[in-house]
Amino acid sequence: MSLVAGEREQRIAVVVSDSFLEPTIASLAESGIDASALAEVLARGGLDSADQRPIAAALISVSADPVKAIASMYSLRNLVGNHLLAVAVLSADAPSLESSFLKAGFVHCLRQPLSDVDIGMVLKAVAASAKVPSPVHSKAGLLREARFVFRTPEEARELAQFLARLCPNPMRQQLGIEELLLNAVEHGNLGITNAEKARLLNDGADWHAELSNRLLLAQNADKRVQVFWRRQSSEISLSVVDEGEGFDHEKWMQPQLETGLAPNGRGIALARAISFDSLQYEGRGNHVIARVAHVASEAEPSETSHRQGSSDADRGEATLAMAGQLDELLRVNLAAKRDQDMAYRVLTNILANSQLEHPAIRCMQAPLERFSGDVVLVHPLAAGGLRIFLGDFAGHGLSAAIGTIPLASIFFATVRREVPLVESVSTINQKLHEIMPTSMFCAATILEINEEWTEAQLLTAGMPAVLQNHYQSGLTSRWSTQQLPLGVLPSDQLTFPLLKVSVAPGDRLYVYSDGVTEQRNQHNELFGQQRLVETISGLGPGADVLLKLREDIALFKAEQAASDDLSFLELTIIPPKSPVPPTAESGTWAAFFPKE
Amino acid sequence: MPIVIENKPAQNLVIVTVDGRFDFTCHADFRKAFTDAPKGTSFVIDFGKVAYMDSAALGMLLLLREKVAGDPTRVELRNTQGQPREVLNVANFGQLFRLT
Numbered sequence: 029m030s031l032v033a034g035e036r037e038q039r040i041a042v043v044v045s046d047s048f049l050e051p052t053i054a055s056l057a058e059s060g061i062d063a064s065a066l067a068e069v070l071a072r073g074g075l076d077s078a079d080q081r082p083i084a085a086a087l088i089s090v091s092a093d094p095v096k097a098i099a100s101m102y103s104l105r106n107l108v109g110n111h112l113l114a115v116a117v118l119s120a121d122a123p124s125l126e127s128s129f130l131k132a133g134f135v136h137c138l139r140q141p142l143s144d145v146d147i148g149m150v151l152k153a154v155a156a157s158a159k160v161p162s163p164v165h166s167k168a169g170l171l172r173e174a175r176f177v178f179r180t181p182e183e184a185r186e187l188a189q190f191l192a193r194l195c196p197n198p199m200r201q202q203l204g205i206e207e208l209l210l211n212a213v214e215h216g217n218l219g220i221t222n223a224e225k226a227r228l229l230n231d232g233a234d235w236h237a238e239l240s241n242r243l244l245l246a247q248n249a250d251k252r253v254q255v256f257w258r259r260q261s262s263e264i265s266l267s268v269v270d271e272g273e274g275f276d277h278e279k280w281m282q283p284q285l286e287t288g289l290a291p292n293g294r295g296i297a298l299a300r301a302i303s304f305d306s307l308q309y310e311g312r313g314n315h316v317i318a319r320v321a322h323v324a325s326e327a328e329p330s331e332t333s334h335r336q337g338s339s340d341a342d343r344g345e346a347t348l349a350m351a352g353q354l355d356e357l358l359r360v361n362l363a364a365k366r367d368q369d370m371a372y373r374v375l376t377n378i379l380a381n382s383q384l385e386h387p388a389i390r391c392m393q394a395p396l397e398r399f400s401g402d403v404v405l406v407h408p409l410a411a412g413g414l415r416i417f418l419g420d421f422a423g424h425g426l427s428a429a430i431g432t433i434p435l436a437s438i439f440f441a442t443v444r445r446e447v448p449l450v451e452s453v454s455t456i457n458q459k460l461h462e463i464m465p466t467s468m469f470c471a472a473t474i475l476e477i478n479e480e481w482t483e484a485q486l487l488t489a490g491m492p493a494v495l496q497n498h499y500q501s502g503l504t505s506r507w508s509t510q511q512l513p514l515g516v517l518p519s520d521q522l523t524f525p526l527l528k529v530s531v532a533p534g535d536r537l538y539v540y541s542d543g544v545t546e547q548r549n550q551h552n553e554l555f556g557q558q559r560l561v562e563t564i565s566g567l568g569p570g571a572d573v574l575l576k577l578r579e580d581i582a583l584f585k586a587e588q589a590a591s592d593d594l595s596f597l598e599l600t601i602i603p604p605k606s607p608v609p610p611t612a613e614s615g616t617w618a619a620f621f622p623k624e
Numbered sequence: 625m626p627i628v629i630e631n632k633p634a635q636n637l638v639i640v641t642v643d644g645r646f647d648f649t650c651h652a653d654f655r656k657a658f659t660d661a662p663k664g665t666s667f668v669i670d671f672g673k674v675a676y677m678d679s680a681a682l683g684m685l686l687l688l689r690e691k692v693a694g695d696p697t698r699v700e701l702r703n704t705q706g707q708p709r710e711v712l713n714v715a716n717f718g719q720l721f722r723l724t
Contacts, residue, residue, distance in 0.1 A: 422679040423648070466690045467683030471715065490715040510716050516686060517720075542714065546707075552675075554707060592678070 041081040042155050043069050043104060045089035048117070048147060052087065055148025061155055063087075070103055083108040084158035087151055088134075090118045094125050098132045105133075110198050113154045117142065124363060131203055131302070176255040179217075181239055184209035184253070191257060195264055195320055204303025207296065208268050208316055209253065216270030216314055217251035218242040259322060263305070266318045274312030368426065372398065375429060378436045382406050388414065388602050392574050394543070394594040401428025402541050402595040405436055407443045412479040412604055415443050415452075416597065419472040419514070420491065420541040424593050431470055431515075434459050449476050449485060450524045453514070457489075457522065460515030469513040473539045477531070481603045484537060485526040489513050492545055492557060497564050497573075499534030499601075504565045506557075535601045536573070538564060543594030544577075549584050559584070573598055627653040636662075641670040646708065648680035655684070658691045667692065672703035677711050689720055700724055 044052050044063045052063040064075060066088065075081065086104055090097040101114045115136040116129040126137040135154065138146075171194065178187055188209050192202035214220050218239065220228075228238055242248060256267040277296070300307040304318040382405045384391050389406055401421040408414050417439050421428040435456055442452035453474055460470055471490030478485075486494055490513030493506035509527050531537070540560075547555040563580050564573055577596060627650055630639040640657045642650065658667060667688060671677075685701070692698040700722045704712055712723060 420679075422683050466686050467680070469683070469686065471679070492714055512716050512719055513682075542711075 041083050042085045042151050043083055044087040047089050048087055051144035055144045085155040086114045090116050113158045174257045177252050179252055181213050184213050201303045204299030207299040212253040212268050212270035216272030264320045264322045269315045272314050274314040277309035277313040381440045388600050390598045392596045396593050397425045399426045399429035400593045402593040403432045404595055405439050414477045416475045418539045419470045421470045422468050453524050454519040457514040458519040461518050464515050469515040471513040484529045484531050487526055495538040497536045504561050531601045533603050537599040540596040543592035544596055547585050550588050555584050629657045637666050639668045643673040646674045646677040646681040658688050666698040668700045668702050670702045671708050674708045677708040682715055
C-alpha cells in the first residue's frame with residue numbers, strides 16, 4: 029500500500045469511525061490506501077504490531093456527543109503524532125458546530141449525507157496532503173531560544189503557524205498563538221478597541237481594509253510586535269510585546285456577559301482555555317506571556333510521552349468541553365442574530381415599497397419587539413386612488429412578522445397590476461391559509477379610496493372598526509364588515525363583501541390594530557374603543573390626533589407595559605385637486621381647511 | 625391550575641375550563657385537552673372564569689376546530705363575557721364556533 033506524499037513515496041494508513049469502515053474500504057480499495065477502525069486502533073494503541081505504516085489521516089463521525097469526537101481526535105493524535113489530519117463528519121441534523129471543530133484542530137468538517145465516493149475522495153485528498161514526519165528527527169528539537177519581529181496581521185498568522193509547530197500540540201496551540209499575535213497588532217499597535225471592532229464587524233465594514241488603512245497611518249508605521257520564544261526543560265514560553273497603550277486584560281480573561289452577541293471578544297478566554305497552561309499579562313497589558321507544559325524532548329518519543337499524552341488528552345478534553353460549549357453557545361447566539369439581521373433586511377426591503385410618506389397618510393407604529401406582527405402597507409392606484417392594508421398577525425416577534433413576506437408581495441403585486449380589491453384580498457387570504465400553521469392568522473383592515481376621493485371601500489377581517497371623523501360635523505362613525513381574519517378559512521368558503529362609505533374633504537379615517545384598544549392600565553382596564561373615539565372626536569379640525577393619542581395612551585397605561593404591537597394610521601381625505609396640507613411633525617399642529 | 629379538563633366519555637364530551645388569562649402560556653395544557661380525545665368527541669370551552677384572552681388563544685381555538693374537522697356543532701364556547709367575548713366578536717369567531 030503506498031501513496032505519493034510530496035516527492036517521497038511512503039506507505040500510509042487512515043483511521044475511520046466504525047460506521048465509515050465498510051464504505052471507505054470499498055471506495056479506497058483502488059487508491060492503495062486502506063482504512064482501520066478508530067475504536068480498534070485506540071483500544072490497541074496503534075495498528076497491528078506488524079504494520080509499520082504511519083497513520084496519516086482520520087475520519088471521525090460526530091454523534092450526539094460532539095466532545096467525544098474531539099476527545100477521540102486528541103487521543104489518536106497523542107498516539108500517532110501531530111501530523112495527523114482529522115476530518116469531522118457531522119450528522120445531517122447536527123447543530124452548526126463546524127467552526128468549533130475547526131478551532132479544535134480538525135482540518136475539515138463535512139456534513140451528511142455523503143456518498144461512499146465522497147468519503148473516499150476526501151480521505152484520499154487529506155491523506156495525500158499529510159506531512160508524515162520523516163524518520164530523521166527534526167533539528168527543531170535543538171532550538172532553545174528565538175526572537176521574532178513582525179508588523180502585519182498576515183505576518184502574525186504565518187508566524188503563529190510556525191511557532192505552533194515548535195509546541196507540543198501544534199493544532200491546539202496555533203489558535204491561542206494566533207489570537208495573541210493578532211491582538212498585539214489590532215488592539216495593541218493599531219489601537220482598535222474591542223467595541224470599535226465589534227461595531228466594524230457588525231456594520232459589515234471591510235475589516236481587512238480597515239486594518240490596511242490603519243497600518244498605513246504615519247503614527248503606526250514604525251510600530252512592531254516582538255515575540256520571544258524559549259524552550260526550557262519543563263515548558264515552552266512565548267512572550268509577546270506590542271507598542272500599544274495596553275488594555276484592561278483582567279476583563280478579557282473571562283468571556284464577558286456583554287460579549288454574548290458580539291462577533292469578537294472571546295479570543296483571550298479561548299486561548300487560555302484551549303491553548304495554554306497559563307496566560308499572564310504584564311504591565312499595562314501590552315506584554316503577555318503564554319506557557320505550555322513541555323513533557324518530553326521531541327527527539328525522544330517514548331512510552332513516557334504516550335502516558336503523559338493521555339493525561340494531556342483528559343485535561344484537553346475537559347477544558348475543551350467547557351470552552352467548546354461556551355464557544356458554541358456564543359456562536360449559536362451570533363448565528364441567531366445573523367439570521368435575524370437577514371430576516372430584518374428582507375422585511376425592511378419589502379416594507380420599503382409601502383408609501384407611508386404619502387401626504388394623506390400619517391402612521392404610528394410601536395412594535396413590542398424588533399420584529400412587528402403588525403404590518404402597514406400603503407400604495408397609490410394608477411388612476412389616482414389609494415389602497416391601504418393594515419394587518420395584525422397572531423402573536424408578535426419574528427414568527428408573527430414572517431407572514432408579512434408573502435402578504436406584502438401579493439399586496440404590492442396586485443395593486444400595481446390594478447387587480448380589484450376583492451380579488452387581491454381573496455388571493456392574500458388563500459395564500460396565508462395555504463402556508464401558515466392552523467393557529468396563525470392575520471387580522472386585517474383593507475381600505476381603498478376611489479379616484480375622486482369621494483368614496484372609501486373597506487373590509488375589516490377580525491379587526492376593530494374603522495373610525496371616520498367627519499370634518500363638517502365633528503362626529504365620528506364606526507365601520508365594520510365583521511369578517512374572519514385572513515388565513516383562517518380557504519377563500520372558496522368565504523365572500524369578501526365590501527362596505528362603501530362616502531367621504532368628504534377634510535374627513536379623517538382611522539385604521540388601527542387592537543394593540544391600541546387593548547392596552548391595559550394598572551387597574552387592568554382596557555383603553556377600549558370608546559376612549560379612542562373620545563380622543564378623536566374631542567379635538568378640533570386639523571388637530572394632531574396621533575400626538576394626542578400617544579399622550580392619552582401613555583397617560584392611561586402609566587407604568588403598565590405594552591402587551592401587543594400597536595399600529596395606528598390616519599388617512600386625511602384630500603381630493604386630488606385641492607392643495608396638499610402640510611404634513612404635521614410630532615409635537616406640532618397642522619391645520620387643513622378645504623376649499624368650499 | 626388555569627386549565628381544568630373534565631372528560632365525560634359516556635357523553636363523548638370534554639369540558640375545558642380556563643381560569644384567568646387564556647394566552648400562549650396555556651398552549652401545552654390546552655392542546656392536551658383535545659389531542660388524545662377519541663374521534664367524534666365534542667368540546668365545551670368554559671369561558672366563565674376567563675378574564676383575558678389574546679390572539680394566541682384564538683389560534684388554539686383554531687387548532688381545536690381542526691380537530692373536529694370544522695364541525696361547528698362539536699365545539700361550544702360557553703359563558704363568553706367581557707373582554708374574551710369582545711375579542712371573539714372582533715375576530716368574528718361566531719362564524720366558526722357556537723358562542724353561548
